[in-house]
Amino acid sequence: MTDRIDDQLATFYADISQQPLTATLEDMTMNRFKERAARRVFATFATGTLVVAVAIAAAVVGLAAHLGRVAPGHAAPHGTNAPGPAAPVSSQPTPSVPTTTLTFTGAVSGTMRVTSTVCSPGFPAASAPPGQPAPGQVPASIEADGLLNGASYSLAISQDNPAEPGAAVPNDETTASLFKSKLGGYGFYGPIGVEVTTFKAGHIAIFDIVLTPDQGQGNGATVNAVGQIVCP
Amino acid sequence: MRRTASRELTLQEELAFEEIVFRQRHRLYVIALGILRDRGEAEDAVQETLIRTWRAWLTSAGYGDRFAWAARICVNHCISRRRALTRRGFFTQRDLPATMHAASMSAIDPAMLDLSRIYARLSLRQRAALTLTKGHGYSIDECAELMGCSPGTVRTHIARGLTTLREGMTHD
Numbered sequence: 001m002t003d004r005i006d007d008q009l010a011t012f013y014a015d016i017s018q019q020p021l022t023a024t025l026e027d028m029t030m031n032r033f034k035e036r037a038a039r040r041v042f043a044t045f046a047t048g049t050l051v052v053a054v055a056i057a058a059a060v061v062g063l064a065a066h067l068g069r070v071a072p073g074h075a076a077p078h079g080t081n082a083p084g085p086a087a088p089v090s091s092q093p094t095p096s097v098p099t100t101t102l103t104f105t106g107a108v109s110g111t112m113r114v115t116s117t118v119c120s121p122g123f124p125a126a127s128a129p130p131g132q133p134a135p136g137q138v139p140a141s142i143e144a145d146g147l148l149n150g151a152s153y154s155l156a157i158s159q160d161n162p163a164e165p166g167a168a169v170p171n172d173e174t175t176a177s178l179f180k181s182k183l184g185g186y187g188f189y190g191p192i193g194v195e196v197t198t199f200k201a202g203h204i205a206i207f208d209i210v211l212t213p214d215q216g217q218g219n220g221a222t223v224n225a226v227g228q229i230v231c232p
Numbered sequence: 233m234r235r236t237a238s239r240e241l242t243l244q245e246e247l248a249f250e251e252i253v254f255r256q257r258h259r260l261y262v263i264a265l266g267i268l269r270d271r272g273e274a275e276d277a278v279q280e281t282l283i284r285t286w287r288a289w290l291t292s293a294g295y296g297d298r299f300a301w302a303a304r305i306c307v308n309h310c311i312s313r314r315r316a317l318t319r320r321g322f323f324t325q326r327d328l329p330a331t332m333h334a335a336s337m338s339a340i341d342p343a344m345l346d347l348s349r350i351y352a353r354l355s356l357r358q359r360a361a362l363t364l365t366k367g368h369g370y371s372i373d374e375c376a377e378l379m380g381c382s383p384g385t386v387r388t389h390i391a392r393g394l395t396t397l398r399e400g401m402t403h404d
Contacts, residue, residue: 003394005394005397005398005401006366008343008344008347008401009347009362009366009367009397010366011344012344012347012348012351012367013266013363013366013367013368015344016262016265016266016367017262017367019261019262019265019271021257021258021261022261022271022272022274022275024275024279025257025258025261025275025278025279028257030250030254033254033282033286034286036283037282037283037286037287
């Protein structure tokens with residue numbers, strides 16, 4: 001005899017199985033998926049490489065500092081008890097740290113950590129249109145991970161490299177995609193339309209990002225966020 | 233020649249992945265939805281499953297049912313990921329979001345609403361065991377394989393889950 005709960009569960013699961021895919025999954029094509037998978041692998045590799053590089057650098061700096069402290073001075077002159085001059089300790093200036101985070105304020109707030117930045121040479125001065133920024137290193141591609149409104153997202157922004165022959169005028173070819181890479185809390189589920197306007201000044205690029213959440217979470221409202229990245 | 237053969241094999245595997253897993257992502261989604269009971273989280277779980285499956289696709293060549301292999305990744309990810317978030321304070325185990333009340337029959341049937349409410353109290357493993365066996369027709373042994381535990385453990389999860397559902401239901 002079939003338990004009543006079994007019948008109810010059968011109905012329950014049949015109900016679940018009728019649930020349509022989310023728009024993000026529905027619209028995903030195999031090619032787009034492969035691109036994302038490749039980007040994810042790269043981001044993981046880049047992050048891991050960065051961590052290892054930082055660890056090695058810290059170890060080297062620590063070792064150098066240690067050796068500098070214990071390095072013996074020159075031998076004291078014979079017949080004297082005066083100590084020799086202190087051993088020279090070379091100190092390197094701390095390099096300026098480039099911006100490695102994108103800070104979002106406004107309706108969507110949070111910080112994303114930049115995992116990958118590719119800088120391009122910027123406009124050749126001669127070909128720069130009037131009103132455009134001076135030549136300098138400008139971000140051509142940025143990938144970042146972080147929490148926006150408590151949910152985990154990955155952001156990828158890329159634009160035409162103006163140094164490439166035949167490249168379109170920057171700002172016209174800036175594309176961005178924002179997707180949830182991991183489970184997050186509550187936030188903007190599903191497809192998010194992203195429009196990016198880029199303002200460049202020298203080696204600084206400011207991205208004015210417009211997020212359009214799906215109907216389920218944002219009631220169709222559009223919110224703006226501004227991110228900024230500085231190339232070293 | 234060898235390079236060409238390798239490319240063909242890669243293409244074959246890619247097509248196999250697309251056929252066996254990518255086009256079956258709704259099945260993965262339904263499994264994740266049965267365990268997580270949240271559309272957004274289920275979506276994330278499926279995306280993560282697809283990526284993990286894609287990365288390790290060649291290692292699944294020895295499995296008879298490669299979709300089941302992907303489903304196992306999905307089930308384990310659902311359980312482990314939710315636990316990790318719970319540890320970090322995103323959720324409490326007994327206070328999980330229930331965003332399933334779409335315009336479906338569960339929204340108008342009091343018994344289904346009741347069941348949905350009590351179902352949210354089940355542990356993730358109880359939900360996984362019930363989802364796989366009652367919702368997808370897997371046998372106890374297959375379910376144990378998917379969950380990475382013994383058949384006896386699966387039976388325990390199912391029995392305790394059903395007991396909780398029976399005791400909590402107020403509508404007959």
